[in-house]
Amino acid sequence: QSALSQPASVSGSPGQSITISCTGTSGDVGFYNYVSWYQQHPGKAPQLIIYDDINRPSGISNRFSGSKSGNTASLTISRLQAEDEADYYCSSYTSTNSVLFGGGTKLTVL
Amino acid sequence: QVQLRESGPGLVRPSGTLSLTCTVSGGSISGLTWWGWIRQPPGKGLEWVGFIYYTGSTNYNPSLKSRVTMSVDTSKNLFSLKLSSVTALDTAVYYCARSQRMIYEDHWGQGTLVTVFS
Numbered sequence: 001q002s003a004l005s006q007p008a009s010v011s012g013s014p015g016q017s018i019t020i021s022c023t024g025t026s027g028d029v030g031f032y033n034y035v036s037w038y039q040q041h042p043g044k045a046p047q048l049i050i051y052d053d054i055n056r057p058s059g060i061s062n063r064f065s066g067s068k069s070g071n072t073a074s075l076t077i078s079r080l081q082a083e084d085e086a087d088y089y090c091s092s093y094t095s096t097n098s099v100l101f102g103g104g105t106k107l108t109v110l
Numbered sequence: 111q112v113q114l115r116e117s118g119p120g121l122v123r124p125s126g127t128l129s130l131t132c133t134v135s136g137g138s139i140s141g142l143t144w145w146g147w148i149r150q151p152p153g154k155g156l157e158w159v160g161f162i163y164y165t166g167s168t169n170y171n172p173s174l175k176s177r178v179t180m181s182v183d184t185s186k187n188l189f190s191l192k193l194s195s196v197t198a199l200d201t202a203v204y205y206c207a208r209s210q211r212m213i214y215e216d217h218w219g220q221g222t223l224v225t226v227f228s
Contacts, residue, residue: 036214045220091156093212101155
């Protein structure tokens with residue numbers, strides 16, 4: 001199984017909004033409502049920020065939102081802040097009971 | 111608050127077996143959640159390794175399945191990973207995590223770097 005496809009990098013200025021895409025297939029992203037997103041700062045463990053396509057865990061800012069259309073899921077970060085600069089990974093449960101991660105997207109806050 | 115901590119050798123010889131343990135605190139490993147391992151080669155992305163339930167049921171990444179064994183010790187509140195016949199491609203930071211329904215991981219350990227070297 002191939003990794004989910006994410007852009008290698010995105011950037012934005014403080015206060016702006018950015019969107020990171022995560023493209024899979026009808027056997028993973030498009031099969032269930034089971035896409036999750038993780039934020040990872042350098043040298044740190046990933047942190048869950050979105051689960052089940054659109055839900056935020058307790059304590060995660062409402063500036064983070066998830067959506068999905070067909071085989072592509074998206075993470076939107078609004079009102080960008082310097083602390084949002086990090087790597088972002090999507091993940092999906094698949095129709096074969098496996099888990100796939102995206103290749104990761106590096107977010108730069110200009 | 112659930113906390114996880116990985117432990118084990120940081121260096122493994124090629125063709126040897128990588129062995130790691132994840133100790134869970136702040137909650138019982140026998141709850142209605144799965145427990146997993148995810149790895150990250152230096153400078154690269156995340157890769158799912160496998161999950162285990164407290165009953166011993168497992169779900170492994172098909173690409174690693176022939177080399178992976180996971181086990182659980184409910185009396186010590188820990189679970190373990192063994193990866194056999196390692197090569198340099200297995201060099202990575204290995205994270206243990208709590209997984210909800212095998213769908214998302216809501217608690218992670220800090221990670222431990224395992225290097226395969228000769």
